[in-house]
Amino acid sequence: MEILKDYDLTELNTFHIKAKAKFFVEVKNEKDLVKLFLTPMFQESEKLFLGGGSNILFTQDFPGIVILNKLKGIEILEDDSETVLVKSLGGEWWNDLVNFTVERGFWGIENLSLIPGTVGATPVQNIGAYGVELKDVLQNVEAYEIATGEKKIFSCAECKLGYRDSIFKRELKGKYFISAVTLKLNKNENENLRYKTLKDYIEKNNLIIKNPKDISRAVAEIRRGKLPDPKILGNAGSFFKNVYISEVDFKNILMSYPEMPYFLEDLPSETVDGKLEGVIKIPSGWLIEQCGPRHGGGSWKGYREGNVGVHERQALVLVNYGGATGEEIKKLAYQIIDSVYQKFGLRLTPEVNFV
Ligand code: EPU
Numbered sequence: 001m002e003i004l005k006d007y008d009l010t011e012l013n014t015f016h017i018k019a020k021a022k023f024f025v026e027v028k029n030e031k032d033l034v035k036l037f038l039t040p041m042f043q044e045s046e047k048l049f050l051g052g053g054s055n056i057l058f059t060q061d062f063p064g065i066v067i068l069n070k071l072k073g074i075e076i077l078e079d080d081s082e083t084v085l086v087k088s089l090g091g092e093w094w095n096d097l098v099n100f101t102v103e104r105g106f107w108g109i110e111n112l113s114l115i116p117g118t119v120g121a122t123p124v125q126n127i128g129a130y131g132v133e134l135k136d137v138l139q140n141v142e143a144y145e146i147a148t149g150e151k152k153i154f155s156c157a158e159c160k161l162g163y164r165d166s167i168f169k170r171e172l173k174g175k176y177f178i179s180a181v182t183l184k185l186n187k188n189e190n191e192n193l194r195y196k197t198l199k200d201y202i203e204k205n206n207l208i209i210k211n212p213k214d215i216s217r218a219v220a221e222i223r224r225g226k227l228p229d230p231k232i233l234g235n236a237g238s239f240f241k242n243v244y245i246s247e248v249d250f251k252n253i254l255m256s257y258p259e260m261p262y263f264l265e266d267l268p269s270e271t272v273d274g275k276l277e278g279v280i281k282i283p284s285g286w287l288i289e290q291c292g293p294r295h296g297g298g299s300w301k302g303y304r305e306g307n308v309g310v311h312e313r314q315a316l317v318l319v320n321y322g323g324a325t326g327e328e329i330k331k332l333a334y335q336i337i338d339s340v341y342q343k344f345g346l347r348l349t350p351e352v353n354f355v
Pocket of ligand 1: 028128129130131195197226227236237238239240241242261283284285287289292313314315316352
């Protein structure tokens with residue numbers, strides 16, 4: 001295990017923002033991890049744990065130590081006639097785990113196909129897409145306490161997963177390193193087609209769903225049509241969370257904007273602190289699409305200024321056209337937040353973490 005200095009992080013964040021870490025280390029096994037945790041230099045430094053770098057925006061160089069999770073391995077722990085427990089170490093690429101499970105006909109995470117990032121990062125923000133969240137299948141999370149190097153197993157309930165939220169973003173922020181995740185998956189047919197876009201896509205294309213791989217393929221097609229590939233165009237998926245509002249607020253806004261799309265069926269789990277603000281999802285992508293730069297009069301969707309912009313097919317996604325700084329993206333994000341607030345009185349919250 002080698003600790004490197006002034007390490008370039010451009011290739012380690014999907015926004016492709018140029019930033020450096022003062023110190024950098026790759027962890028490939030759990031023994032090294034504990035050894036690292038017990039070194040005084042490590043304990044004294046500011047720390048940043050990195051997986052796929054798909055939910056992060058560097059606004060400056062990182063003055064401490066970046067730890068890259070490279071713990072690899074996927075295994076089946078238990079297997080009965082109905083369910084199967086699959087354990088994956090945190091440094092595995094999430095989509096490789098999805099492929100491992102769908103290839104074997106296990107149901108549960110096929111709707112979460114193609115989400116960029118590593119397995120270890122998935123409980124932190126309780127990844128979710130197309131009607132499924134990690135919460136629905138998570139059995140437990142293994143993590144090392146940074147202060148002591150001790151390993152702890154968190155049950156799914158202990159992780160307090162909510163909409164893009166968990167205990168690891170709150171009380172335990174920066175306190176644990178997630179080393180493994182175990183999922184409980186179904187061996188019998190258990191398709192989830194609650195998400196309208198997915199259901200419509202399958203019907204429109206006359207797809208016959210026989211196994212989880214068929215769903216995985218459909219999800220991948222939808223994602224490819226809407227979301228830019230971070231390998232080609234720097235981005236971090238949805239930059240903002242969707243907005244969940246109460247029925248009263250909903251009715252008020254609807255009076256002025258009767259065409260506003262809303263979703264009742266796409267309810268994610270409650271947040272750590274209790275309930276979502278409301279039970280009606282208003283897609284932030286639509287809100288952003290309705291607003292634009294104050295002096296331009298147009299829509300943010302497809303907007304570009306210099307190196308940064310808003311994706312033309314999904315307004316929730318901010319992009320780096322090449323050479324952008326984190327500050328430029330952040331500035332655009334706050335312009336968008338302000339304009340949506342001014343028009344609708346709704347405040348967007350970034351999903352991406354600023355460093
Ligand atoms: N919409 C617009 N304009 C846009 C984008 C969306 O009007 O530019 C409206 C449309 O009415 C559309 C609806 O929003 O029907 C829903 O759009 P979509 O299915 O693309 O989903 P989303 O709510 O915009 C969320 C997640 C995505 C996830 C999809 C599918 C959040 C913050 N985002 O987006 O997650 O893939 O649902 O389940 O909850 C991510 O977190 O990085 C991410 C991509």
